[in-house]
Amino acid sequence: MLMIKVDNKKQLAREKSIQSIRDSAVHLFSKHGFSATTMEMIAKHAKVSKGLAYNYFKSKNQIFELIIDEHLSKQEAIYKTISPSQSAQEYLREFFQKAIDFAMQEKKTFILITVCLFQPNSVTLSKKMTESIERRFAPFKEAMRDRFRSLDIKDPDAEMLFVKTFMHGILMNQCTQQGDNFPKMKMVELFLQRYAPK
Known part of the structure; x- marks a missing residue:
């Protein structure tokens, strides 16, 4: 039972991070354009590490x-x-x-x-x-x-x-x-x- 709760917490945290990265990308692509937006900018705006952003997405x-x-x-x-x-x-x-x-x-x-x-x-x-x-x-x-x-x-x-x-x-x-x-x-x-x- 404890393992299921831990897995659910991890899954929720993962989904929250992915949604935050996605929403930040929408905001930054709209503001700066696609070519001027970097993964570093997206990670910073999403308040996640650049490494975590790259863990979920290979590229913008x-x-x-x-x-x-x-x-x-x-x-x-x-x-x-x-x-x-x-x-x-x-x-x-x-x-x-x-x-x-x-x-x-x-x-x-x-x-x-x-x-x-x-x-x-x-x-x-x-x-x-x-x-x-x-x-x-x-x-x-x-x-x-x-x-x-x-x-x-x-x-x-x-x-x-x-x-x-x-x-x-x-x-x-x-x-x-x-x-x-x-x-x-x-x-x-x-x-x-x-x-x-x-």
Whole structure:
């Protein structure tokens, strides 16, 4: 019984340290940018030793990937609630609405990830992380491809890229200068006319 309590204490201390390192990284990446932030800065801000920080994370890239992974887990859970039995137009409408709502709930993290990925000397995602992203979102991509095929769209992959580009534009406008004044759902409805029954 005593051993279980000691193990639980160690686990709680470990989780607390990891969360502190993660939160410090978010703060410092936001304040100084990814390339200017060092592991030493993160450890100091988290009030842990540099050695302990390196014990949990091999690099700041690994911390950044944890931030992305947590963000994507939440996003994936939300997208899984979209009913697969809808038409292309209905499916995409719900997809856009949920993506916009999620981006606003996670605005700080969304902006942080976007900015860090486009900075000079930015983070390079590992092959494992890139594969994880592809694997996680494969079911949603396939659901959309099926709907595009049902509409006799000749190149479903090009259409996917078109939808992705539109969505990123909407999210960037929503999360940056336009904010609440940006007529996001009006733009979505205009876009969805593309998939209206003929």
